Amino acid sequence: MIDLPRRVPTNNIEQNEIDLQVEPAGKFRIYLGSAAGVGKTVSMLDEGLRRLNRGTDVVIGIVDTHKRPFTELKAQAIEAIPRKKIEYKGKVFEEFDLQAVFERNPEVVLIDELAHTNIPGSGPHEKRWQDVIEILESGISVITTVNIQHVESLADAVEAMTGVKVRERVPDWVLRRADQIELVDSSPEQLRRRLLHGNIYPADKIPTALTHFFKYENLAALRELALRFLADETEEEMLNYLSRIHSEGQWETTERIMVAVTGVSGSDQMLRRAARIAARARSDLKVVHVVQSDSTNQQIRSNLEKLHALSDDLGAHWVELQGDDIAETLVHYARSERITQVVIGSTHQSKWSELFRGSINKRLMKAAAADGIDVHIIARRDFHPEN
Secondary structure, eight states: OOOOOOOOOSSHHHHHHHHHHOOOOOOEEEEEESSTTSSHHHHHHHHHHHHHHTTOOEEEEEOOOTTOHHHHHHHHTSOBOOOEEEEETTEEEEEOOHHHHHHHOOSEEEEOOTTOBOOTTSSSOSBHHHHHHHHHHTTOEEEEEEEGGGBHHHHHHHHHHHSBOOOOOBOHHHHHTOSEEEEEOOOHHHHHHHHHTTSSSOGGGHHHHHHTTTOHHHHHHHHHHHHHHHHHHHHHHHHHHHHHTTOOSSOSOOOOEEEEOOSSTTHHHHHHHHHHHHHHTTOOEEEEEEEOSSOOOHHHHHHHHHHHHHHHHTTOEEEEEEOSOHHHHHHHHHHHTTOOEEEEEOOOOOHHHHHHHOOHHHHHHHHHHHTTOEEEEEOOOOOOOBO
C-alpha cells in the first residue's frame, strides 16, 4: 500500500483554522484478503504487536482465531477486551463489546471481520463496521480485516462467480474512508493446500469447500478482484494527492457517469455494475430515477427504496426527476450535468409498447449519440445463488 504524504500547514494560524474545523479522528487500517485463510488476522495481530513493542497502547477488541494454535499464540500476547455474552434464540453468543472499548480508551483497537453482523441486543448497531465508524469518530485508531467478497459493489459479481450468497456486506464508502488498505495475498494453490491441512475450516467442511467456494478458478478470480480493487484505490489516492499539491498537468478524469434505474428486478446488479464502471473511470456516480405521473405499484416502490439505500452504500448520488417521457428526461438531465457515459438496463417493453411508443432504450441511445454520450446496456439477470 502506498502511504501518501499529507500537506503540512505553513503556519500556526493555518493550523489553528484546521483544528477548529476538523474533529479528532482515529487512523483506520484495513487488511484485505481474497478469501478466508489468506492470513488477514495474523497480519493484523503482527501489526498490533509491532505497535505494542513501540510503546503504543494496543488492545484486541475482537479476534476470531478459529482455534488455530499459531493465531491463538499471537493473540495471547495482546490485552483483550472481554466479550459480551448475549443469549439469542436459546443459545449464548460472545460478541464485541463497544462500550467496554470506550471505557478502556486505548490508542489502537484490533477488530476482526469488518463485515460481521452483530447478534441482536449485543449493542447499538446492526453491523460491526458501524461499531468501527463510531470508534474512529471517538479518536481511537482501528486495525481491521475484510474479504473482497464483502465489498458491496463486488458482492453480486462474487455471487454469480461462486454460486454462494454473500449475506454480509460493507459499503464501499467505509473502505474508502481507510487511511491504508493492505492486501494479504495468497495463491490459489497455497490456499487449497492450507484448506486440505485443516488450517482454514474443520475437517467435515473441507470436501464441500474444495468443490464449491474454494475451487481453483474461484480463488483465482477472487484474487484478481482484490488486486484490481486495491489498484483502483491506490491510483485514486495518487490522484487526490496530486490534486492537493496542485500538481500541473491533466491528472483528473473528465468522465461523468450516470445510471438510470426503474425499480424492476435486476436493477441492483445493474447499479453495482455501474459503480464498478465509475470506480475504474475515477468518476462520481449519479443514480437517476424518473418518476412518472402514473402511480407506481407497491413492489416497485419497495425496490426503489432498496436501490436508494444501495446507492448510499456505494457512495453514489441519488437523483429523482419528474417526466412522462423517460428517454427525453434522462437525456435532458445528462446534457445539463455534462454526463459522458450513461448506464441503462436491457428493456422489458412489450412489442406493442415498442410499436406505439417506441423503444425507450433506442430513443435514448439515438439522442445520447447526438451529444457524444456513450451508452452502456447491462443485461438484467435474475440470479439466485445458494442459500
